[in-house]
Amino acid sequence: MSAPVSSPRLPCAWSLKRRLLALLLAATVGMWLTSAAIIYYDAEKASQDLFDQSLAETAHLLLSLAGHEYHKTGSVSANPLVDSANGQHAAYLFFQIWHRDGRLLYTAKGSPYAPFVEDNSSGYGWMDGAGGRWRTYATWNAAKELQIQVGEPASHRGAISGDFANRIALFALVSLPLMLLLLWLLIHRAIAPIQASAQAVAARVPGDLRDVDPAGAPIEVQPLFEELNHLLARVRSTLEHERRFTADAAHELRTPLAAVRAHVQVIGRARDASERREAVTDALAGVARSGHLVDQLLILARLDQDGAQEQDREDVDLNGLAREQCAEYADAARAKNIELAGMGGAGMVFGDPVALSILLRNLIDNAIRYTPAGGRVEVTIHPVKDVLELCVSDNGVGVAPEQRARIFDRFFRGAVSEAPGSGLGLSIVRRIAEQHGARVDVDDGINGRGTSFRVIFPPRDRSLSAASMSHPRRVGS
Amino acid sequence: MRILLVEDDPLLGKGTRLGLEQDGLTVDWVQDGQTAETAALTHDYAAVLLDLGLPGQDGMTLLRSLRRRGYAQPILIITARHEVFDRVAGLDAGADDFVIKPFDLEELGARVRAAVRRGAGRASDEIVHGDIVIDRSRRVVRQRGRVVSLTTREFALLLALLARPGQVLTRANLEEALYGWGSEVESNAIEVHIHHLRRKLGRDLIRTVHRLGYCVRELE
Incomplete structure (x- = not known):
């Protein structure tokens, strides 16, 4: 089963904005939580110390008051103590005054009767009292006669630190959405140039292949733009090439079509039967030429498809192919009184036999076309050092040296011919040669007259690498 | 032409x-x-x-x-x-x-x-010479309103002569105007065509200039 083709996003696609937002938010919240915890811990510890200090101070104050009264009256009454206690600590401070001999001299209103501290020790401690944990403090007067035990429920302290924590949390709650908004805006702004470029590309009409303007995009994505622009440049040149080729092909077809039309009109206005007969023959010849041109265009179009021919490679007996093609053209040569001779020994190349047949056919056809009656065309195949040389020579009209570089151009015509070809034959020859890693040389023909085309095939191992180098296959297609 | x-x-x-x-x-x-x-x-x-x-x-x-x-x-x-x-x-x-x-x-x-x-500086495809009207596009020749049927060669010959009234055209001039390269021209072809033209359009139209050639009278 294949994946749905129309899926708008690849499974691995992700949003840079969302990921950035999530990461930044997680980092910020994490940092913030850590610092809040540290601050809360420190604040809690500092306030505990303060509370403890205040508890101890109260205890000393109460003890000195109680000691003073005890020495005067022999007992401890409530009044001054309650006043003193009520002043600051109201209902959440509890204390007991104990005598050295174990008597409970006084207990503040609401305080339990059991001692807060089990032994007679001094200092801070914890106890389980009414409403949870209590913080306690005990101390003796200077004469070691009276002990005060002070207790304060921890819930009172918790309320204060809880209040503090609440305020921190409230700040967080208010600042979190603000921070989210701020981060989103910042990320949006940072990514905007990339998105603008993407939208500019998306908004283009299909034919618009201008370079993408990378101005304003961050340097991190510049390589992407560069590659995109390289690709666009390649597409542009391919399309331009195709466009020109299509236009040329259409124009080339106009000439045989014009000939057909002219002859058909001549038939319609013929003055006698022989004129009519000849025009019919010529009109049919025009149709045949159009057909040949279309065939050649199709061959060239097929050759232009990258990689299409590589799986058809095999060991090919070039000599056998040449013999076949010479036999094919024997009649055409005889009709023009041209001597068509094939010579050569074994010639094995690794390639596409169909394409190589087309190459041979085009070279032989070309030679016969541009050789006048009574001429000679030779097809030879022989090894030269480690390469194989296929040579098609004639003693025909030849090609001027200054035109030799151009004769492989599509639709180039160098000379007048009684039966012009498609103008594509040599383009096809060169294309097939290239695909086989071979080179095509043009030179003078037989005895310095006419033309010779030499196709030089490299040794097999090099022909493979040369061919694959001249047509790098697309990766992943 | x-x-x-x-x-x-x-x-x-x-x-x-x-x-x-x-x-x-x-x-x-x-x-x-x-x-x-x-x-x-x-x-x-x-x-x-x-x-x-x-x-x-x-x-x-x-x-x-x-x-x-x-x-x-x-x-x-x-x-x-x-x-x-x-x-x-x-x-x-x-x-x-x-x-x-x-x-x-x-x-x-x-x-x-x-x-x-x-x-040639003409606005019309029609050539008028006396009582003869030639419609070049339709290759129709009329004389006093009557259609005169001419062969292709006769028509071409008439046009060549009428192109320069009063000027004497040699047989070679006329042959060149009538026949392309490589056409085999009978030695008396022009005389035959002139004869036919005179028969169809009247003897006075084309004058023979002895030893030189032919010409069409210039009209006043």
């Missing part, structure tokens, strides 16, 4: 020549630029039909070269390229008209006649 056809394609060249000949024109056909230039400069053509895509010297070069040498006859371009750019370039280089492949032979003939007519 004799014209020069420059077309490298054998099939199209042959068809065009035949078609124009059926229209009563005399056509010399050459296949390359150099021959065309020599032919144009050494013969008296009413017009030149020029294909742009020629091997060797291309049509545009030939066109410019001819115009530079002061060649004043109408030149019509035959081309497969029909973009405005190509047409503008051709017209600017001195072409009088453009014919796009594949063309209609009737239209091609009409355009050649029109170009020749304009070149």
Whole structure:
């Protein structure tokens, strides 16, 4: 089963904005939580110390008051103590005054009767009292006669630190959405140039292949733009090439079509039967030429498809192919009184036999076309050092040296011919040669007259690498 | 009327020549630029039909070269390229008209006649000479309103003579106007055609100038 083709996003696609937002938010919240915890811990510890200090101070104050009264009256009454206690600590401070001999001299209103501290020790401690944990403090007067035990429920302290924590949390709650908004805006702004470029590309009409303007995009994505622009440049040149080729092909077809039309009109206005007969023959010849041109265009179009021919490679007996093609053209040569001779020994190349047949056919056809009656065309195949040389020579009209570089151009015509070809034959020859890693040389023909085309095939191992180098296959297609 | 056809394609060249000949024109056909230039400069053509895509010297070069040498006859371009750019370039280089492949032979003939007519400074395709009215486009000759049936050669001969009333044209002049290269001309062909024309249009129209040739009387 294949994946749905129309899926708008690849499974691995992700949003840079969302990921950035999530990461930044997680980092910020994490940092913030850590610092809040540290601050809360420190604040809690500092306030505990303060509370403890205040508890101890109260205890000393109460003890000195109680000691003073005890020495005067022999007992401890409530009044001054309650006043003193009520002043600051109201209902959440509890204390007991104990005598050295174990008597409970006084207990503040609401305080339990059991001692807060089990032994007679001094200092801070914890106890389980009414409403949870209590913080306690005990101390003796200077004469070691009276002990005060002070207790304060921890819930009172918790309320204060809880209040503090609440305020921190409230700040967080208010600042979190603000921070989210701020981060989103910042990320949006940072990514905007990339998105603008993407939208500019998306908004283009299909034919618009201008370079993408990378101005304003961050340097991190510049390589992407560069590659995109390289690709666009390649597409542009391919399309331009195709466009020109299509236009040329259409124009080339106009000439045989014009000939057909002219002859058909001549038939319609013929003055006698022989004129009519000849025009019919010529009109049919025009149709045949159009057909040949279309065939050649199709061959060239097929050759232009990258990689299409590589799986058809095999060991090919070039000599056998040449013999076949010479036999094919024997009649055409005889009709023009041209001597068509094939010579050569074994010639094995690794390639596409169909394409190589087309190459041979085009070279032989070309030679016969541009050789006048009574001429000679030779097809030879022989090894030269480690390469194989296929040579098609004639003693025909030849090609001027200054035109030799151009004769492989599509639709180039160098000379007048009684039966012009498609103008594509040599383009096809060169294309097939290239695909086989071979080179095509043009030179003078037989005895310095006419033309010779030499196709030089490299040794097999090099022909493979040369061919694959001249047509790098697309990766992943 | 004799014209020069420059077309490298054998099939199209042959068809065009035949078609124009059926229209009563005399056509010399050459296949390359150099021959065309020599032919144009050494013969008296009413017009030149020029294909742009020629091997060797291309049509545009030939066109410019001819115009530079002061060649004043109408030149019509035959081309497969029909973009405005190509047409503008051709017209600017001195072409009088453009014919796009594949063309209609009737239209091609009409355009050649029109170009020749304009070149000769005439607005109409009609030639009037006394009581004879010639419609060149339809190749109809009337005398006092009566249609006179002429063969292609007779028609061409009549046009050649009427083109220069009062001027004596030799037999060679007339043969060149009537026959393209390579046509075999019977030694007495012109005399025969003149004889037929006199029979059909009256003895007084064409005067024989002893030892020189023929001429049509100039009208006052």
